[in-house]
Amino acid sequence: MIVYLDLDRTIFKTNDSEKILLKIAELYPELDASQLEKDRTTFHETVGDLYYWDLGRQLSTYGLDAEEVFTELAGTDLADGRLEYEGAATLISSLQSADVDVRVLTFGPDDYQRFKASLCPSLRSLAVTTTLSPKSELFEASEEECWLVDDKPIGNELPGNVSFVQVSLEGQQYQQLDWPVFYSLTDVKEFFDDVMH
Numbered sequence: 001m002i003v004y005l006d007l008d009r010t011i012f013k014t015n016d017s018e019k020i021l022l023k024i025a026e027l028y029p030e031l032d033a034s035q036l037e038k039d040r041t042t043f044h045e046t047v048g049d050l051y052y053w054d055l056g057r058q059l060s061t062y063g064l065d066a067e068e069v070f071t072e073l074a075g076t077d078l079a080d081g082r083l084e085y086e087g088a089a090t091l092i093s094s095l096q097s098a099d100v101d102v103r104v105l106t107f108g109p110d111d112y113q114r115f116k117a118s119l120c121p122s123l124r125s126l127a128v129t130t131t132l133s134p135k136s137e138l139f140e141a142s143e144e145e146c147w148l149v150d151d152k153p154i155g156n157e158l159p160g161n162v163s164f165v166q167v168s169l170e171g172q173q174y175q176q177l178d179w180p181v182f183y184s185l186t187d188v189k190e191f192f193d194d195v196m197h
């Protein structure tokens with residue numbers, strides 16, 4: 001069994017990205033966190049109805065080597081698990097101990113997505129795939145039987161080889177969807193415990 005986990009707002013607390021900017025400003029005093037925040041919308045890119053933030057490109061416009069900055073940040077306390085949702089470690093270890101192949105599948109620029117994954121201790125042993133295409137297209141091409149856990153309500157867009165589970169970890173409530181929705185990663189773990197037994 002294969003389970004793909006989305007990264008942003010599924011495992012990674014994307015809404016806390018300000019912490020990344022504050023840390024950058026701490027390491028590079030010539031940069032100001034509120035200016036970084038103001039500039040960021042210039043580096044928002046859209047693909048259809050999806051958007052992502054290209055922090056790597058933003059950093060390079062200040063004359064920084066983005067890869068170096070990401071490596072440096074990954075050596076700080078940002079990587080101690082504070083940017084993972086509660087229950088991520090238990091969900092992943094529980095799936096792995098049941099021989100599930102757990103992988104990360106995330107939309108956005110490769111360098112920034114891998115950087116965010118590197119801040120999550122629970123994800124360190126997992127394969128990370130990044131894409132700038134809608135996930136549905138990747139699944140259509142692969143045809144493998146798998147599960148996807150994601151915060152975006154995309155169950156209707158996915159091909160039949162994918163079983164979908166939605167998470168909503170920032171308080172938004174959903175009703176009457178055609179797939180299960182969970183409001184904590186602990187509940188996702190219990191769901192898969194049931195699926196596997």
Ligand SMILES: [Mg+2]
Pocket residue numbers: 006007008009010150151152
């Ligand atoms: Mg997401």
